[in-house]
Amino acid sequence: MKTLLAIDDDLGIQKQLKWSLTDYEVVFAEDRPSALQQLRRFEPAVVTLDLGLPPDPTNASEGLACLTEILQHNPNTKVIVITGSTDTEHALQAISLGAYDYYQKPIDVDVLNVIVARAFKLSEIENENRVLKATAYKQQDIIGNSESIQKACRMVEKIAPTEITTLLLGESGTGKEVFARSIHKQSPRADRPFVAINCASIPDNLLESELFGYEKGAFTGAHKTTLGKIETANGGTLMLDEIGDMPLALQAKMLRFLQERVIERVGGRAEIEVDVRVVCATHRNLAEMVAEQSFREDLFYRVSEITLNIPPLRNRGHDIVIIAKSLLHRFNAEFNTNIQGFTEDAINAMLGHRWPGNIRELQNKLKSAVILADTKFISAEDLGLMPSSQPNTLPTLRKVREQAETQAIRHAYNVANGNLSKTADLLGVTRPTLYSLIDKYKMLDLRTQDAEHPGSVTEES
Numbered sequence: 141m142k143t144l145l146a147i148d149d150d151l152g153i154q155k156q157l158k159w160s161l162t163d164y165e166v167v168f169a170e171d172r173p174s175a176l177q178q179l180r181r182f183e184p185a186v187v188t189l190d191l192g193l194p195p196d197p198t199n200a201s202e203g204l205a206c207l208t209e210i211l212q213h214n215p216n217t218k219v220i221v222i223t224g225s226t227d228t229e230h231a232l233q234a235i236s237l238g239a240y241d242y243y244q245k246p247i248d249v250d251v252l253n254v255i256v257a258r259a260f261k262l263s264e265i266e267n268e269n270r271v272l273k274a275t276a277y278k279q280q281d282i283i284g285n286s287e288s289i290q291k292a293c294r295m296v297e298k299i300a301p302t303e304i305t306t307l308l309l310g311e312s313g314t315g316k317e318v319f320a321r322s323i324h325k326q327s328p329r330a331d332r333p334f335v336a337i338n339c340a341s342i343p344d345n346l347l348e349s350e351l352f353g354y355e356k357g358a359f360t361g362a363h364k365t366t367l368g369k370i371e372t373a374n375g376g377t378l379m380l381d382e383i384g385d386m387p388l389a390l391q392a393k394m395l396r397f398l399q400e401r402v403i404e405r406v407g408g409r410a411e412i413e414v415d416v417r418v419v420c421a422t423h424r425n426l427a428e429m430v431a432e433q434s435f436r437e438d439l440f441y442r443v444s445e446i447t448l449n450i451p452p453l454r455n456r457g458h459d460i461v462i463i464a465k466s467l468l469h470r471f472n473a474e475f476n477t478n479i480q481g482f483t484e485d486a487i488n489a490m491l492g493h494r495w496p497g498n499i500r501e502l503q504n505k506l507k508s509a510v511i512l513a514d515t516k517f518i519s520a521e522d523l524g525l526m527p528s529s530q531p532n533t534l535p536t537l538r539k540v541r542e543q544a545e546t547q548a549i550r551h552a553y554n555v556a557n558g559n560l561s562k563t564a565d566l567l568g569v570t571r572p573t574l575y576s577l578i579d580k581y582k583m584l585d586l587r588t589q590d591a592e593h594p595g596s597v598t599e600e601s
């Protein structure tokens with residue numbers, strides 16, 4: 141049964157409401173403090189509120205204050221304000237403060253029931269919309285159910301509403317930009333611009349003006365004052381991709397911007413205030429770069445207020461197949477093809493492949509497979525994942541064994557969702573044997589990612 145909170149200090153009215161609103165569980169509060177207590181306890185979707193509450197029952201001040209606090213607690217609450225028969229002024233004031241509707245005494249059971257039912261219905265529709273929006277958004281952006289991706293998504297949810305400067309670490313093609321966009325979309329800045337700039341793809345001498353903009357006449361060819369990416373992102377989010385590739389000279393200027401949130405355009409003197417949230421990303425080891433003095437330590441700490449590690453595709457278990465299927469759907473639409481799915485050998489090959497280029501590599505392999513496939517199902521060969529399809533000279537037996545074993549280990553590891561004990565079981569070997577194979581084939585990422593014993597070292601072999 142849906143819960144309705146009725147806020148009224150008149151016992152007679154409380155009884156009347158209880159008898160009238162029989163489709164709901166009606167809970168009561170007689171003043172502002174108890175209303176807020178009940179609100180926290182029951183989280184009702186709909187509230188009826190008498191504006192004349194103690195200690196000021198002849199006026200609307202306490203009721204209006206209560207309304208404001210209810211909406212502060214949960215802006216989605218549908219508050220139906222109840223006023224005296226002639227008090228239209230306060231009723232309208234309540235609507236302008238965010239009340240859903242108003243109702244004038246004396247109480248007519250039928251009318252009140254219609255208003256309350258409508259309020260619940262609207263609240264339900266709004267709720268569904270919110271869930272759908274959140275799901276649709278998640279589905280299209282970050283696809284995957286693996287523990288590692290879910291963990292990263294949970295972090296994004298926590299980071300997004302804050303202003304904290306985030307550093308995204310991950311191999312190339314793991315989806316760093318997708319994650320940066322996700323932080324932006326879930327933040328209060330979602331309606332403002334998201335601007336990404338790849339520091340590695342712009343020549344050093346152009347990067348400064350690209351980021352900070354330039355004044356007319358700042359250099360030959362500067363015909364008009366031009367905003368840089370930082371100013372373009374004003375109010376929104378700026379993604380500095382491949383921050384590790386930013387030249388040292390520019391790092392100092394970037395640090396000043398991050399510390400003081402002011403910039404100077406190239407060739408300009410004026411200090412311009414900008415309100416930008418910054419997300420940085422790199423596939424490099426910034427801590428190592430700091431030690432080698434190719435990245436400023438102070439900037440490192442500034443950009444990595446919080447660090448989010450994006451797992452490589454090979455450590456996302458069955459997500460590889462889920463992402464492949466969703467990409468297949470997309471490419472079928474794009475190329476007007478009707479490929480139905482994957483052969484078993486293709487699925488096994490995908491689960492066993494190392495994916496050094498991560499999702500981008502998967503996209504490329506799939507795109508060409510969709511275009512070139514002769515049958516309705518994509519095979520490992522179509523994906524270029526058959527040992528025989530690689531134009532090597534004849535492989536040695538040792539090489540074939542190594543390839544088969546690493547592929548089988550990775551496959552089992554993905555099926556076992558990163559649990560090494562289960563991986564060993566699936567492969568029919570003991571844990572020590574599995575460890576020595578992992579060491580032999582230098583599959584070190586499996587060791588550090590072990591969901592059961594993270595960072596464990598060989599203890600039994």
Ligand SMILES: Nc1ncnc2c1ncn2[C@@H]1O[C@H](COP(=O)(O)OP(=O)(O)OP(=O)(O)O)[C@@H](O)[C@H]1O
Nearest residue numbers: 281282283311312313314315316317318463499500
């Ligand atoms: N979880 C995911 N599901 C589906 N597609 C994804 C996912 N993550 C990333 N992608 C897609 O993979 C491609 C690479 O992602 P993105 O450009 O964000 O990676 P990146 O880590 O920023 O790469 P680089 O370091 O090379 O810039 C994009 O086309 C993106 O849409």
